[in-house]
Structure formats: structure tokens, C-alpha cells
Amino acid sequence: MACGRLMSAPVCLIENDEKGQLRVRKEAKDILDGINEPVVVVSVVGLYRTGKSYLMNRLAGQQSGFALGSTIESKTKGIWMWCVPHPYKEGHTLVLLDTEGLGDVRKGDEKHDTWIFCLAVLLSSSLVYNSLGVIDNTALEKLHYVTELTENIRVKAEVSQDEDKSADFMCVFPSFVWAVRDFTLELKIGNEPITSDEYLESALTLKSGCSPQTEQYNLPRRCLRHFFAVRKCFVLPRPASPQNMRRMEELTEKDLDSEFLEQANTFCHYIFDSADPKTVSGGRVITGTALGNLAEVYVEAIRSGKIPCLENAVVSLAKIQNVRAVEEALQLYMIEMLSMAQLPMRPEELSDIHKIAEKKAVEVFISMSFNDNDQIYQQELMAKIYDEYQQMCQQNQEESIKQCKAVLREVFDTLEKGVFDGSYLRSGGYRQYRDMLRHLTNDYRARTHSQIMVQFTHACFALDQ
Incomplete structure (x- = not known):
């Protein structure tokens, strides 16, 4: 059974x-x-x-x-x-x-x-x-x-x-x-x-x-x-x-x-x-x-x-079954997303995981649904999956920003200290500062290459400066 x-x-x-x-x-x-x-x-x-x-x-x-x-x-x-x-x-x-x-x-x-x-x-x-x-x-x-x-x-x-x-x-x-x-x-x-x-x-x-x-x-x-x-x-x-x-x-x-x-x-x-x-x-x-x-x-x-009316019972049964089908399919989608998606990650990777989880959720819904001939409940499921995916995309972006800023502070800590203690305010200091900035920028980019916020490197750097 x-x-x-x-x-x-x-x-x-x-x-x-x-x-x-x-x-x-x-x-x-x-x-x-x-x-x-x-x-x-x-x-x-x-x-x-x-x-x-x-x-x-x-x-x-x-x-x-x-x-x-x-x-x-x-x-x-x-x-x-x-x-x-x-x-x-x-x-x-x-x-x-x-x-x-x-x-x-x-x-x-x-x-x-x-x-x-x-x-x-x-x-x-x-x-x-x-x-x-x-x-x-x-x-x-x-x-x-x-x-x-x-x-x-x-x-x-x-x-x-x-x-x-x-x-x-x-x-x-x-x-x-x-x-x-x-x-x-x-x-x-x-x-x-x-x-x-x-x-x-x-x-x-x-x-x-x-x-x-x-x-x-x-x-x-x-x-x-x-x-x-x-x-x-x-x-x-x-x-x-x-x-x-x-x-x-x-x-x-x-x-x-x-x-x-x-x-x-x-x-x-x-x-x-x-x-x-x-x-x-x-x-x-x-x-x-x-x-x-x-x-x-x-x-x-x-x-x-x-x-007891059989016709009314089928209508009631369809509502009960389909509401439950939506809930269980959505729950499966969330479990799949949380188990496979390790935030932060690249948007395209998150999108691929979303498609796999969405397909499994729809299969569960179809196996459990009852008389959803007009696909009203399936459309409701797809809308809820879309909302959850958008929230996860937002969370992914926030986690990426958070991680990038942490790396940014760690990488540029030495440069920031040198600026504040005047280490570059001497002859040849600007060249030393420029070389250090280039080196640290490359290091930062290498450490955050997999993050979705790489394109915001300069913006984050400017904010931290």
C-alpha cells in the first residue's frame, strides 16, 4: 500500500x-x-x-x-x-x-x-x-x-x-x-x-x-x-x-x-x-x-x-484534494530548493535548480489533483512557486551582497589602514597605493568570481571607501 x-x-x-x-x-x-x-x-x-x-x-x-x-x-x-x-x-x-x-x-x-x-x-x-x-x-x-x-x-x-x-x-x-x-x-x-x-x-x-x-x-x-x-x-x-x-x-x-x-x-x-x-x-x-x-x-x-449528493460530494472532494495537492506540491518545491540551492550562487545555477524542483512539484500535483479540468489549482500552484522563486532570488542577491561586502572588508583592510595612517603620503606613495589597489582588486575579483554581485565590485568598493 x-x-x-x-x-x-x-x-x-x-x-x-x-x-x-x-x-x-x-x-x-x-x-x-x-x-x-x-x-x-x-x-x-x-x-x-x-x-x-x-x-x-x-x-x-x-x-x-x-x-x-x-x-x-x-x-x-x-x-x-x-x-x-x-x-x-x-x-x-x-x-x-x-x-x-x-x-x-x-x-x-x-x-x-x-x-x-x-x-x-x-x-x-x-x-x-x-x-x-x-x-x-x-x-x-x-x-x-x-x-x-x-x-x-x-x-x-x-x-x-x-x-x-x-x-x-x-x-x-x-x-x-x-x-x-x-x-x-x-x-x-x-x-x-x-x-x-x-x-x-x-x-x-x-x-x-x-x-x-x-x-x-x-x-x-x-x-x-x-x-x-x-x-x-x-x-x-x-x-x-x-x-x-x-x-x-x-x-x-x-x-x-x-x-x-x-x-x-x-x-x-x-x-x-x-x-x-x-x-x-x-x-x-x-x-x-x-x-x-x-x-x-x-x-x-x-x-x-x-x-448526501454525489455531484456535490465530487465538487467538495475536488476542492479538498486540490487544496492539499497545491500544499504538498509547494512543500516539495521548497524542500527541493532548500536542499539543492546553497546560497549565494550564480543566477543561472539557481534557475536550473528551480526548473528541476518546479517539474517535480507539478508531477506531485498532477498525481494528487482531482478534476482540476480548468487548471485553476495548477495555475495557483505555479503562481505560488513563482513567488517563492522570486523571494529566493532576492535572498540570493542579499546573501551575495553580504558575502561580497565581507570579502571586500577583509581584502581591502590593509589598504584602508595604510590610507588612514598616512603610509602612502610620501615619495612614491601613490605608485605603491595604485599597485596595491590593483593587486587587491584582482584578489577580490578572484575570491568573488562565483558571486552574482561581481558587477557591483566598484560600487561596493566606493561605498566602503
Whole structure:
């Protein structure tokens, strides 16, 4: 993970503060700030106590990490994050997000669950929905959060009343993977075997008619079909016996059901191979740094009572990213200049160093900038670099004058003393004075030949006289 640090365990990315409002944890934000390569973000959502965390641990290549629970209590609170090197895509980081279990009756806060679901959709490039049993009407009714997305997420800042939102959502929403756990049925329709994907699509078939009951039946199915262009399904049997299920973190692969293990490995390979890097509107791939900023933008919108808007988020993200890009590029320029420029020096040498440092700074800016299509921030950077260079040129001139004057006093000290004590006020004294002046002038010029103020030799000499 470029410029980041490896994580030995997950950390909380989004939590509730003391007032019960969502906030981004600084520790997690700092980790994302250090990841300057593209991120593939995989979120898992689902009802609490359905084994979501175990799947994410397998994606991380670990037996434990995300908290597992063997009781009816929900373990995961908020959204937890684990960043690991992507096993398939070199130069990419896999960001795993394990979300708080939905529908926990102990919380009694349906709106909180809705925002957790929405944040998972907004932040991920692949969304895994984890459920138990079968995909039936009851399972789809429990996925009612997807029907509320149009009320809680906006793609565009301004949308007309009759505009179809689903097309906009399909362009920016993540791929959708339904993982059905503890599946015991045969994959058949009639007597014909079907794939797990066909099983999902069959469950999403709409009923004809327009009665309220039919509309209620069709709504979650229509939303899944219209919002998520890419849909995939995996059915996994129970991983172990009920007794062993209570100690899943201790089980080795040989303790797991072979069919479960095969399906779990297929699931992981699919995610690794198919989940794309996270993008925002316009298809722009984002880094870990941008992901952290994006999380803060969305959470701040929720905290302020607004509906998260992807278009506005991209504008805010661009400002945050570009301001930082200017700051870091300028800082690099200054570091390069201070490390290479030993003042005083010739103007042409300083100019050459400036060009090298400027080129490196622009490269850093381009690598970090985001949607600076009109080059407004790049022009701001160039103006700041120009100002810094002019200041350094001024400093170079001042240092040169200072050094030249010091050499001037040192070289002509003997001549000055001779003038004041009258050593040259005798016969032949003028010739001696002239010869000494010529000798000392040549010595001064030789000692200051590399300084930019050589041309001021006579002026400085006249001032000192």
C-alpha cells in the first residue's frame, strides 16, 4: 500500500459520537490519507448475526480480525475498515468495510440503519448483501433499505420531478453480490438445475398487475434490478456444526464443510477478480486519500441533516484534494530548493535548480489533483512557486551582497589602514597605493568570481571607501 502502513487488524472508520451522530474516526482517516494508490472498496451489509464478518475476514486472508460473535448480540458497531494489499491487482489496495448489523431490535433506531446502508452503497465499488436461508419474499422485504435509496441519496444536485433517478443510480452504484448463507435447497426450477445467478434473477422476477399488494411485492425487486447493473449470487451451506459455529475463529480449513469452503473460495476469487477500483461521477478512480475525504463529506452531510449528493460530494472532494495537492506540491518545491540551492550562487545555477524542483512539484500535483479540468489549482500552484522563486532570488542577491561586502572588508583592510595612517603620503606613495589597489582588486575579483554581485565590485568598493 503506497505510502500507507500495513494494518494488522481492522479499525473503526465511522462511529457514533457522544451525541449519537455519525462521525469519521481520525485514526482510520489517517490510514486512508497514507494510501495514494487506487482502492477497491468492498462493503458487506445485512441483518445482524448472519456471519457478515467471517466473509470479510476470508477476503482479508485472515482467520480472525473483524469481530465474530457466538451470541445473539450484534458485535460490529458503525463501519469498520481493514486495508490490505490487493491480492490480484498490483498497485491497488483492497479496502474491506464491515458494517453494523441491520435490524438489531436492541438499537431501535431504523434511521441509523438506513444511513449505515446508504454509506456502504456510497463508499463501495462492490456491495455484498449477506443473508440466511433462502431468497424469498421475506428476505426481500428485509432488504427494504434498497427501496429507500431514492429518498436518502441524490446523484445530481438538481433533479427535475419527472426525471428517472434509477438510470443515474445505475451509473454510479456499486456491483451487487448476494451471499446466501446456510443454504440447504437444491438449485432447481422444476426439474431443471439452475445456477445461483439464475436463482437470484428468478427471485427478482416482477409480478404483473398494479394492485397495492403487487406494487409492494415488486418494489424491492424493481429497485435491485434498476439500481445495480451488475448482480451476482453465491449460495453457501452451513460452514460447520452448530457446536463449532460458536468458535469459528478457532476453526482451521480442515474443520470446515468442504462444500462451504469451495463456495467461500469461489466467492473470494470472484470479488478479487471482478470488483473494480472505486470511482465517482465521471468515472474518476479515487485513491485511499480521496476515499477518506469522501467519507467525511458524506458523513458531514448526514450530520447537518442534508441528503448526501454525489455531484456535490465530487465538487467538495475536488476542492479538498486540490487544496492539499497545491500544499504538498509547494512543500516539495521548497524542500527541493532548500536542499539543492546553497546560497549565494550564480543566477543561472539557481534557475536550473528551480526548473528541476518546479517539474517535480507539478508531477506531485498532477498525481494528487482531482478534476482540476480548468487548471485553476495548477495555475495557483505555479503562481505560488513563482513567488517563492522570486523571494529566493532576492535572498540570493542579499546573501551575495553580504558575502561580497565581507570579502571586500577583509581584502581591502590593509589598504584602508595604510590610507588612514598616512603610509602612502610620501615619495612614491601613490605608485605603491595604485599597485596595491590593483593587486587587491584582482584578489577580490578572484575570491568573488562565483558571486552574482561581481558587477557591483566598484560600487561596493566606493561605498566602503
